Amino acid sequence: MKQEKEAGYRLAVDIGGTFTDIVLETPQGFESGKVLTTPDRPEQGVINGVRMVLEKAKVAASQLDLVIHGTTLATNAIIERRGARTALITTQGFRDTLEFAFGHRFDQYDLELERPEPLVSRPLRFEAVERVAADGSVLLALDEASVRAVAARLREEKIESVAVCFLHAYRNGAHEKRVRDILADECPGLFVSLSHEVCPEIREYERTSTTAANAYVQPLMSTYLGKLSDALKELGVAAPLLMIMSSGSLTSVETARRLPIRLVESGPAGGAILAREVAKEIGADRSVALDMGGTTAKIIMLTDYEPRHARSMEVARAYRFLAGSGLPLRIPVIEMIEIGAGGGSIAHVDELGRIAVGPESAGSVPGPACYARGGTRPTVTDSDLLLGKLDPDNFAAGSMKLDTEKARQAAEEHVGKPAGISWADAAGGVCEIVDENMANATRVHAADAGEELESRVLIATGGAGPLHAARIAEKLGMATVVVPKAAGVGSAFGFLKAPIAYEAVHSQIMHLAKFDAAGANHVFADLRKEAEAVVRIASADRPLRERRFADMRYKGQGHELAVEIPARLYEAVDGAALAELFEAQYQKNYGRRIPNLTVEALTWTLVLSAVDETSTAAPLSVAAASQAKAIRHTRVFDAEMGDFVEAQVISREASPPGTTFHGPALVVEDQTTVWVPSSFDGRISPGGHVILERKG
Numbered sequence: 001m002k003q004e005k006e007a008g009y010r011l012a013v014d015i016g017g018t019f020t021d022i023v024l025e026t027p028q029g030f031e032s033g034k035v036l037t038t039p040d041r042p043e044q045g046v047i048n049g050v051r052m053v054l055e056k057a058k059v060a061a062s063q064l065d066l067v068i069h070g071t072t073l074a075t076n077a078i079i080e081r082r083g084a085r086t087a088l089i090t091t092q093g094f095r096d097t098l099e100f101a102f103g104h105r106f107d108q109y110d111l112e113l114e115r116p117e118p119l120v121s122r123p124l125r126f127e128a129v130e131r132v133a134a135d136g137s138v139l140l141a142l143d144e145a146s147v148r149a150v151a152a153r154l155r156e157e158k159i160e161s162v163a164v165c166f167l168h169a170y171r172n173g174a175h176e177k178r179v180r181d182i183l184a185d186e187c188p189g190l191f192v193s194l195s196h197e198v199c200p201e202i203r204e205y206e207r208t209s210t211t212a213a214n215a216y217v218q219p220l221m222s223t224y225l226g227k228l229s230d231a232l233k234e235l236g237v238a239a240p241l242l243m244i245m246s247s248g249s250l251t252s253v254e255t256a257r258r259l260p261i262r263l264v265e266s267g268p269a270g271g272a273i274l275a276r277e278v279a280k281e282i283g284a285d286r287s288v289a290l291d292m293g294g295t296t297a298k299i300i301m302l303t304d305y306e307p308r309h310a311r312s313m314e315v316a317r318a319y320r321f322l323a324g325s326g327l328p329l330r331i332p333v334i335e336m337i338e339i340g341a342g343g344g345s346i347a348h349v350d351e352l353g354r355i356a357v358g359p360e361s362a363g364s365v366p367g368p369a370c371y372a373r374g375g376t377r378p379t380v381t382d383s384d385l386l387l388g389k390l391d392p393d394n395f396a397a398g399s400m401k402l403d404t405e406k407a408r409q410a411a412e413e414h415v416g417k418p419a420g421i422s423w424a425d426a427a428g429g430v431c432e433i434v435d436e437n438m439a440n441a442t443r444v445h446a447a448d449a450g451e452e453l454e455s456r457v458l459i460a461t462g463g464a465g466p467l468h469a470a471r472i473a474e475k476l477g478m479a480t481v482v483v484p485k486a487a488g489v490g491s492a493f494g495f496l497k498a499p500i501a502y503e504a505v506h507s508q509i510m511h512l513a514k515f516d517a518a519g520a521n522h523v524f525a526d527l528r529k530e531a532e533a534v535v536r537i538a539s540a541d542r543p544l545r546e547r548r549f550a551d552m553r554y555k556g557q558g559h560e561l562a563v564e565i566p567a568r569l570y571e572a573v574d575g576a577a578l579a580e581l582f583e584a585q586y587q588k589n590y591g592r593r594i595p596n597l598t599v600e601a602l603t604w605t606l607v608l609s610a611v612d613e614t615s616t617a618a619p620l621s622v623a624a625a626s627q628a629k630a631i632r633h634t635r636v637f638d639a640e641m642g643d644f645v646e647a648q649v650i651s652r653e654a655s656p657p658g659t660t661f662h663g664p665a666l667v668v669e670d671q672t673t674v675w676v677p678s679s680f681d682g683r684i685s686p687g688g689h690v691i692l693e694r695k696g
Contacts, residue, residue: 011067043228246313261331500539502609511555512599628659
């Protein structure tokens, strides 16, 4: 019998807008660290952090078995419009699909409606003569001369990347493939994204938007991932590098370089995964995950321990909370709402004399004023420092010294004087505004999902999340806050708990009354082949679990329901069974079935994951309660009390499970600090998590 291999060395890397987080898993435990992100050369920040953590753990780079990486670089490039000079080639007559969008006003009463600018401007959108029917048959053969004429224009315009999106290419991608071949001859070195590979699904606008976004970020991401792979090899890392996707599953670097749009929310997905594991451990079947880092805050609802998943999302919204005001992407994603509220979010006073915070961030360069790296405008981190929540001599495990005087000058000059208040009131106002922004975003997200908040547990991660979580919970009427172990590097820690899995999807319309079993079996065979090629990179010997879903609707409806279906070979008679599964789901969602309507399936999805055969961990024993010992006391501003109060400072490392404490208190560790207001009591759980409960 094959002997089980000892738990190996796995490394997780998360690049944020301000910090790059590193977590190393070893047979003996975990080692972690934070370094400032290097925006001009992000791979350098990664290498700096990896080298630091390996040295701390006394582990050689060659000992690593696996490296898992997530980043928001693609998202930031779209939001900040820092992508490549991109063109679009589409079917003749469909040049303006990106401009027409959904053909409606997402806010019909706004007379000055602002739409997000398409990633490809109209002069760079070109047409090719061709036409494919909805069933995949060729109505008009590709005119290769028209493609070569477009190629000449691409050279003239110095295009770096091109999106090719032909009508109904998800059913027949032959014309798109031929365009890629022609462009390889005519424009060597050009990045080419084909819609039937990026988004093989129906609906032209979403498919075109997704393909254009993929083309827009591909040169940036492909170049970065290539440099990172080379830098890791130079460091001595021989382990495979896998990328976390926005769905929370993993993919290969090769796939990520070809389809970087699937990485747009890869960083926040790690926080959702960690929140799910912590929720299961403490028995919180209904929770809200708050991941607040240096640049943004992400809010995710979890029900029955699972985050909500979706097949689409929006980026770069013109209106923060208004659906339809952003660029749609058809990719598998964990549902979340993201706002510009992080430690680096910049505060100012608006034209009405009100304090406003974000969405602009100081990032890592120049960073908050207290970093003393050239930043002069006040941020949330500056305010936390001035309110006593941060120790200027022990920030980021002592790797950075914070300048309190520079923070005070920034708060006074840019907020205090314009608003006619003291620097202390300015700092308190900044934190109160950012906390209300996050609380309001959580209310909106819960309302959109039809969920309530008061009975849920708030799980806070990120470097800044634990500082603000308790106040946000007060605003939302939530009684319990959980700060997981390693919360400061929560997303990276979550990467190590991500399943080795891949999701493949393809659109092919089938009327279930005339179910094409052979066609469905062929689709799933192709999807299985695609998914298994990725999953086997990191799980060569594990058994695989396959789940299948079909997006179905009553014929004539405009939207579908995702319904899980059996994973097996199908026969013609299975059409009725699939229709029954849909109608049962429809009745569950809407309380009724619609008689005398046929059911059709539009999109087929296969999720393949490696089965973890390791035995489940033994239940954690509850340690005897003991009162925490303060290492010192300090003055901290308590928003509920409206004044500075004396708070005990508790070392998390020196507080074993079972330790209890009362607010006001600061629980300090290397990567973050937990603020415990006067209205909360706290304890350390058997798993090492900080759990705060509202008094009374």
